[in-house]
Amino acid sequence: MKIVTTKQELRAAIRGVKRAEKTIGFVPTMGFLHQGHLSLVKKARATTDFVVVSIFVNPLQFGVGEDYDEYPRDLNRDSSLLAEVGADLVFAPSVEEMYASGNSTQVEVLGLTDVLCGASRPGHFKGVTTVVSKLFNLVQPDFAFFGQKDAQQVAVLKKMVRDLDFPLEIVALPIVREEDGLALSSRNKYLNPAERQSALVLSQALKLAEKLISAGEKNAEKICQKMVQLIENQPLAVIDYVELRSADSLELLPELQGQVLIALAVKIGKTRLIDNLQLEVKS
Ligand code: AMP
Secondary structure (H helix, E strand, O other), X not given: OEEEOOHHHXXXXXXXXXXXXXOEEEEEEOXXXXXXXXXXXXXXXXXXXXXXXXXXXXXXXXXXXXXXXXXXXXXXXXXXXXXXXXXXXXXXXXXXXXXXXXXXXXXXXXXXXXXXXXXXXXXXXXXXXXXXXXXXXXXXXOEEEEEHHHHHHHHHHHHHHHHOOOOOEEEEEOOOEOOOOOEOOHHHHHOOHHHHHHOHHHHHHHHHHHHHHHOOOOEHHHHHHHHHHHHHOXXXXXXXXXXXXXXXXXXXXXXXXXXXXXXXXXXEOOEEEEEEEEEEEOO
């Protein structure tokens, strides 16, 4: 496995892979890797010829007062994990390298980014789509792998790929969880033991919604209210949003039908966590 930090080295490596007509699988990350990230790399390894992983904590997608400075970083540990699962190339640029030419061009997907995390974190998705566009141009992947953990990100990036004709396919993979249900996240590192326990309320609320839906409940408002009640019983939890929307268009669904996304963002102490569940509701 090779680790490169400059665009020039990355481009040179990619040129060789393209010349050999190998398919490229790409996994963009912010590092501090866990089994969720590694599930994407393993899928890329199993389905493409050459696996590129980027590790870059992108300042553009963090708002003022968010955790850009504290975000956990450990390139040595990440590199050994990636070598174990068979990545071929790691691209770990500095901020100066990534935005060497300044930053006056941005990519923005309209509409889908106004709701959910887009509403709570203004500018976040513009930062994501800008950096992912740059990475797609550099890596030229055939397939790019993303986690359903960031369901809105998947919807936004699929739209960007369609709208801007990026010649690649986005592959979305299931959320990897701890045994007790907590979705893996680099930000779980911020949680103290009491917060770690409280954080279970996110997956518990999703399980409650699933149970209500399988019992025949289709009224989004009613399901949402019950989820909110459950979360509000947890003293360390402060709700950012709890919403039931169409999985593709992200439109609100008063009456559940088709592919439904149940998404929530909850602050546990100072740590903002997200989780979601996607399921099919038959009419
Ligand atoms: P991040 O490093 O947080 O930017 O995440 C990089 C990629 O890993 C994104 O596509 C995330 O959706 C994905 N990811 C993060 N957590 C999980 C998880 N628990 N299960 C599956 N994928 C995940």
